[in-house]
Amino acid sequence: MNKNQPTRPDGTRDFSPEVMAKRNYILQTIRAVYQRYGFLPLETPAMENLDVLTGKYGDEGDQLIFKILNSGDFLKDLPADAVTSMGSKKMASKIAGKALRYDLTVPFARYVVMNRGTLTFPFKRYQIQPVWRGDRPQKGRYREFYQCDADVVGTDSLLCEAEIILMINEVLGKLGVQNFQVKINHRQILNGIAEAIGAMDKFSDICVGIDKLDKIGLDKVMQELADRGVSGESIAQLKPILAFEGNLQEKLTYLTTLFENSPNGQKGLADMRAITQMLNSFAQAKDFPTDLHIDFDLTLARGLSYYTGAIFEVKVEGVQVGSISGGGRYDDLTGAFGVPDLPGVGFSFGIDRLYDALEELNLFPAEATVATQILMIGFDEASFAYCLPYLYELRQAGFATELYPTVEKKIKKPMSYANNRGIPFAVLAGSDEMQVGEFSVKNMLSGEQQRVKAGELKTFFATK
RNA sequence: GACUUUGUAGCUCACCUGGUUAGAGCGCCAGUUUGUGGCACUGGAGGCAGUGGGUUCAAGUCCCAUCAUAGUCCCCA
Structure with a gap:
């Protein structure tokens, strides 16, 4: 083997012409749908100032941010004993003022704050760019990967949620995907559940736990919740709720009684009803699809993060890849940058996974190559x-x-x-x-x- | 951050319990075909076995370290 054979950094990929043709086919499809719903293109730089990114993703997230060493003599303002006297975290901020973006949402928030005087709200943008995370690569997980975000900020209208469901359906429809589910849930419904089982103080633990349900199964989730300090009584009450089966209407009815004393839960249910009503009105249109593949899933939680309203996730059936799209509503996109009360809702396609799904289902048209x-x-x-x-x-x-x-x-x-x-x-x-x-x-x-x-x-x- | 897998020709991989000049398929180059690709046949080039140590009469094979790799946990897309 050639000793000087060059290599790529771990977790990165080259996209060959054949692969690029297929990726572009996906991207063009997504872009066309986004634009038809009135979203405008936006790009932000690969690097941001470090302080824009830190503190937005939690301690774990901060560690996964790729930092960029200052140009020139990056040690010149440091004391000679910096390594021992400052610790790596403080020192990092001294020698690396910039970092690669970790997602598209935070740079977007930064953009909105910087331009809030000139933007027309509600502001709808889409953004398709790579992001970088310094964690260990795994199957379907890379250190450089693309996100395709579409967000609306500056409105709490649930029309946005309804339209997101339509957009997901259009994109997947155009790509020829037949069997998929748009899972939808609501943070305040999860809130209501926590309230109903008397475990409000363990809300985030419960979300993290039930988010793993399809991955590790009900029993293990129950075990994990117990480990996280949720009382046995609460767990016993939670179990039948997670196991409840029924269509959207039946679930809404079931929860209505459950949430009698939970204002949070009631707000969540009201949102869900409003969204479905809007979709029913949309359905008056000629040639409207008969099935929007909606699955009201009480076990959908989407980790912790900043979501406060409806949350989404899209699963393609019959393929190994995990979810190919996800998103949700947040109350406060820009609070971290000193501009409070700017609500929004957004979602994102994971095009690497979408690619794998289409490949597995053999859905790429020959013309794409x-x-x-x-x-x-x-x-x-x-x-x-x-x-x-x-x-x-x-x-x-x-x-x-x-x-x-x-x-x-x-x-x-x-x-x-x-x-x-x-x-x-x-x-x-x-x-x-x-x-x-x-x-x-x-x-x-x-x-x-x-x-x-x-x-x-x-x-x-x-x-x- | 923890653990595991793998590292031999451009690529995909063999070489069984350490034993002569390390093999195959594909690809590449040339020829059979001096203006015609694919298919077939013939020939050829291409390797200090990731790197550095150690054990041994003898190491691709065993041991240690190191780097790379991709996967699991955590977390996330």
């Missing part, structure tokens, strides 16, 4: 030059066309090139063709070859 359509080949210097004007014209006519860039003694070389690249047509020119102003056009798939007048190349390919 084609590249060059025509390869021109000149046998000698004169015919090479003879090709050039037609190369230009074929491209102008919209055909992805290349001329093999060198004159080869053996024609085998450019022919293999066409073959390996999967280029369907070879256009050959030598002295014979030049003399009569023609080209030999070879169909690389069938092997057929025919003469075509030079001036008729464009129309010839237009029918192919």
Whole structure:
């Protein structure tokens, strides 16, 4: 093995042309839907000032932020004994003033705060960019990965929630995904449950616990909750709630009685009803899908984080990948930057997982991968030059066309090139063709070859 | 932060309990075909076995360290 073989950092990937074609297909689909719902594109820099990011993701999150060493002599303002006197955390802030973004939400919040004077609210933006996290890579988890966020800030209208459900359906519909579930729940319903079982003080523990339900099973969740100090009585009451089966209506009815004394829970139920009512009105439209794949899931919790209202997660059935999309409503996007009371709601597609799901379901269309359509080949210097004007014209006519860039003694070389690249047509020119102003056009798939007048190349390919 | 897996040709991998010049398939190059790819056949190039130590008469094979790798836990997308 070559001792100097270069490598990539752990947890990063190269995207080959074949993979990029498929990724772009996904991205274009998502982008088109976002835009049709009135979301505007936004990009923010890969790096942010470190203090913008720290403290927003908890202690664990802070450790996973990639910090960028100051340029120049980054040690010059540090005391000689800095390593022992300051500790790594304080020292990091002295020698690294910038860091790679950890998600798209915090940079977005920063952007909103900086531009709050000029933005028109409600502000709807989408943002598709990579983010970086310094944790151990695992299956489907990378240190550099893309997020595709769409958020609305500056309104608490539940229309946003309803539209998110529609957007998810449209994206997956266009991508050809048939079997999926848009799981939806509400933080205040979870709140109400905690209240109803008399464990309000353990609310966040309960959320973290039941979030793992589908992963580790009911018994282990119960065990974990006990370990986290939830009383046995509360756990006993929680069990039938999590196990409750029924459709959306039945669940709402069940919870209504459960939440008799829980204002939080009642607010959550009211939101859920409003969202479903709006979707029912949408359904009056012609050609509206008969099924929005909604699954009101009381066990959906989405970890801790900043969600305060409705929460979403999307699962594709029949594939190994976890959830491919998630999101929710938050009361206060920008509070950490000194601008309180700016509510919003957003969601995000995990395109790496979406990619895996489409691959597994074999849903990528063949067109997503084609590249060059025509390869021109000149046998000698004169015919090479003879090709050039037609190369230009074929491209102008919209055909992805290349001329093999060198004159080869053996024609085998450019022919293999066409073959390996999967280029369907070879256009050959030598002295014979030049003399009569023609080209030999070879169909690389069938092997057929025919003469075509030079001036008729464009129309010839237009029918192919 | 903890643990585990793997590291041999450009790629995917063999080499059984340590024993001569480390193999295969694919790919690459050349030829059979001096203006025609795929298919077939023939030939060829390409390796100090991740790196550094140790044990041994002898190490790709055993031991230690180190680096890389991808997976599990935590957490998250």
